[in-house]
Amino acid sequence: MFNLREIIRPHILNLTPYSSARDEYTGKAGVFLDANENPFGSVLKKDFNRYPDPHQRAIKEKLAPIKGVSSDQIFLGNGSDEAIDLLIRATCVPGKDSIIILPPTYGMYEVSASINDIEVIKVPLTEKYQIDVGAVMEDIHPSTKIIWVCSPNNPSGNLVQDSAIDTLLKNFNGLVVVDEAYIDFADTASWTQRLEEFPNLVVLQTFSKAWGLASLRLGMCFASPELISILNKIKPPYNLGGPTQALLFDALDNESYKSEMVKQILSERAVLANQLSSLDSVIKIHPSDANFLLVQFQDAPTIMKYLIDGEIIVRDRSKVTLCSDCLRITVGTSEENAVLVKALRKFAQKIVSA
Ligand SMILES: *Cc1c(COP(=O)(O)O)cnc(C)c1O
DSSP states (O other): OOOOHHHSSSHHTOOOOOOOOHHHHSSSSSSSSSSSSOOOOOOOSSSSOOOTTOHHHHHHHHHHHHHTTOGEEEEESSSHHHHHHHHHHHHHOOTOOEEOOOOSSSSSHHHHHHHHTEEEOOOOOOSSSOOOHHHHHOOTTTEEEEEEEESSTTTTTTOOOOHHHHHHHHHHHSSSEOOOOGGGGSOOOOGGTTTTOOOTTTEESSSSTTTTGGGGGEEEEOHHHHHHHHHHHHOOTTOSOOOHHHHHHHHHHHHHHHHHHHHHHHHHHHHHHHHHTTOEEEEOOOOOSSSEEEESSSSSHHHHHHHHHHTTTOEOTTTSSOOOEEEEEEEOHHHHHHHHHHHHHHHHHHHHHO
């Protein structure tokens, strides 16, 4: 049986969090002489002199119905990376505990674990980039606190089978984190809809990809109210700035524009995949449920160098588990994709004429 109190580090269960001025007085009107702010305003034209809401209440109230969860199931972070770090620090004892990752996958799970001196157990995905559930179950140790699943997976681009995630949730007494950074591009329901069913489920999403807000640094973490309150307890009190909160509040009115952009990206993805598939240098285009394509070339490092010389930057994943000779290509505008395809066609001609 999963018991959150057995997963959270004891000193964190017992921690008294920092209580900010804005925690201790939450009323509206008044003379605010409690937070040592500058009463005259800021050195900029706009006023930034007041500390922002440490709990981002207005945003969570607006976001909850959009995501079909309740406000107390939402944590907002300075990018998903903040949530990744906090989840590790809340559960894993440095030098003792471990996490399981499923390569090839997003790099930050391992980096965050390593910063915290947490052992990283790697259980590679299958050839089709699906979870080898038997192998994962075998590699779970008493010290294992979190299994990280990325779906759609970065860098392979595919959705991970629900049945595999389901099995992990039912058989592992630690946290199963499903990173859905690319969920907006996939034709599937979010795991947030199953939070009530699984107290050990954590879902990560981000405003950095489909919403087009990477520069604002805004990540979402959805979990049980009990786990969310632990994350809130250990986060830096004012982790989201006031301007960021204000911009996000307004952005939430524009979900339909996000959906329009997603549609366009998906149609560009199809065009790009089609054009790439006609190139001799391309061996395989992996099926994608995300806004990028993992493409296997005959000689990825040479293509990579050639593209960089033409100031076209893609991501070299050729050294990554199960990704030999693969480049990860983000779907751009039709103009950007055309520049890439033109360059790759020219590369082919160069080979022929050489
Ligand atoms: C891009 C990405 C994120 C987003 O990170 P942010 O810190 O929110 O920008 C998270 N997970 C995966 C797998 C990603 O590819």
